[in-house]
Amino acid sequence: MSDRYLCIHGHFYQPPREDPFTGETGVEIGAAPYRNWNERITAECYRPNARLRNFEQISFNVGPTLAAWLEIGDPDTYRRIIAADRWHQTVYGVGNALAQGYHHAILPLASERDRRTEVAWGIYDFTLRFGHGPHGFWLPEMAVDLPTLETLAHQGIRFTILSDEQVEGDLDRGAGPYWVRLPSGRRIAVFVRHRDLSNLISFDLGRLGTATDFARRHLPSLNGTGPRSPNRPYLVLIATDGETFGHHQMGGAGFLDWLVHREAEAAGWSVTTLARFLRDFPPDSEVTIIERTSWSCVHGLARWSTGCTCTPGDSSWKQPLRQALNRLAHALDEVYAQAMAGYGLDPWGLRNDYIRVILGRVRPHAWLQRHIPFALTRDDEDRLLTLLEAQRHRLAMFTSCAFFFEELTRVEPRYAIANAIRAIELTQEATGEDLGPAFRQDLEQSRSRRTGVTGADLFDAMVVARAANVPVNFRTAGLPRAFHPSP
Structure with a gap:
């Protein structure tokens, strides 16, 4: 059994594009030759990733607005995404999809009542679509504070994802998971993404070369410094916008396919997903969060x-x-x-x-x-x-x-x-x-x-x-x- 694990998480999301007065999604000129951006990004990203069966091998969340559009706009792709989570649950005993706040609001800026509703609606939407309750929950923009984590824990969420600049503590297990202790006495697990590597894939995939190049040049340097064994392995988490893989980065779907189906394991890394890893290797140490931070604003929530x-x-x-x-x-x-x-x-x-x-x-x-x-x-x-x-x-x-x-x-x-x-x-x-x-x-x-x-x-x-x-x-x-x- 390997003591090195790699997880890719894709945050698949599109903002709401329907007209609030009519409920219709109109023509968006910049998306030409497609009618709107949802159609274009589906053709470039969601559809090819679904057909390559990439969703079966990664951790992912699909925002409720996007899921609702796909269900009608591209039902085949929608069915493949849902089926990927069900396949993962059948094979490994847990799903690999996460829930998300319903309107993608910045939860630490919301009132307590609104946080509860956004989380409750996100959980219900997820459960209705995937047929089971979520273990994990994607925080919009990774925006976090303790009250937000309390809301997640109160509604039965077991884990979320943060970036390494958002936590303090010894990250000797790489992505973890780690416990965060909450003021109520509850605790919630967090996985910590590798920011630099995630950003490299997000914004400079072309410079990385092929998935083979990436696996052979970059993964060997990610061995960590803490003690490891098959019972206490080291996890690297790359978390990024799912649209990186085909829309933001041309050829990204193929890169992801080769990485998770072939090249990571050829380089000595076991590909895993977050709920599966949490079940097999629960946290044995704690970190603290840096409150009111996010992954896309160096000023916190400004x-x-x-x-x-x-x-x-x-x-x-x-x-x-x-x-x-x-x-x-x-x-x-x-x-x-x-x-x-x-x-x-x-x-x-x-x-x-x-x-x-x-x-x-x-x-x-x-x-x-x-x-x-x-x-x-x-x-x-x-x-x-x-x-x-x-x-x-x-x-x-x-x-x-x-x-x-x-x-x-x-x-x-x-x-x-x-x-x-x-x-x-x-x-x-x-x-x-x-x-x-x-x-x-x-x-x-x-x-x-x-x-x-x-x-x-x-x-x-x-x-x-x-x-x-x-x-x-x-x-x-x-x-x-x-x-x-x-x-």
Whole structure:
């Protein structure tokens, strides 16, 4: 038995691309000759990796938004990915897929209630698709703090993945796993990725040569310094965006195929997956996390809150946008909670369970009736369901992509604002209360220095079109024509 193990983890994710007002995924010009980026990346990455059976040999997570699109947009690829986890479970006794936060929100920046919902929805989505509960959970952007780990542990998650710059302690077992002790007295296992090697594959795969070159030149240097034996082996974890393997890096799917099916073992390394390794070699030492850190911002979480130099140019628009969304979320929650209290309902438990309706497992009215011990009028039921839909859009406002890039007028911040508008519309429909003016006033403080456009301009363009019953293109509404994408 080898005392050296290699695990590749792929974080397969696409941001939500459906129009919040129509639910449709439109044409994205930059993805040509495909209709949109989901189609293009599927052709370049997901489909070839699935057909090469790479998903059977790696650890992976597939974001709920991507899984939902694949299920309809490329059902063959979707079935192959699900089947890979089932194959792994049949052969090894555990699956190799991980769950993920439902909207890819930065969990340490979320309220405790929102963290619970994001994790609960992610777990339910995973369980519905893969047919079993998850052992592991991918933290969006690897953003971590102790309250987030407490939420995972409370909901039955056994392990997550961090990067080596996010932990303190003796990493003599390489990727681990290691225990992290939590304030509640619980503990959760963490695997620690090899940052430098992961980034080399992510951003410079061409310089590495073939999988054979990589296995022979780089793996021999990763033997570690701690004591090892077949009962206490050394694990190297390479964790990166799954899109590296075919979309970001041409030829990446073939590289991964050769590495996990042939070359790693030829170089003396056993290929494994995280849940399997955790079962066979549980932690026997601890590390501590460096709180409020992530894998894609050297400033901690500033990329998604105040703005920082991780994105080029001016990012001063980020903080006022997040503040505007936070204040709107608080106002929406107050209206929602007050309405639910009038019926003696637990608003947050109800919201957590609403994922069953979103994913079409139950009919909305029948589901609501099971939660209410007395009869309601149809109008009252419609009102409560409308408020729950408002909460769905309110949670979608905080997808991490809205703050990842450098420019307010990109499609990702627009998606956040469009979801905010939809949540406002639904809340007004249900209660008569209009939260739009206060939100618009807050958005005035968020300005793009490149275009001069403010968040309020984007808000106005969408709201005016909605009021006039004109179809809204949330991707370009409010943007000066000079900045529209070229055909």
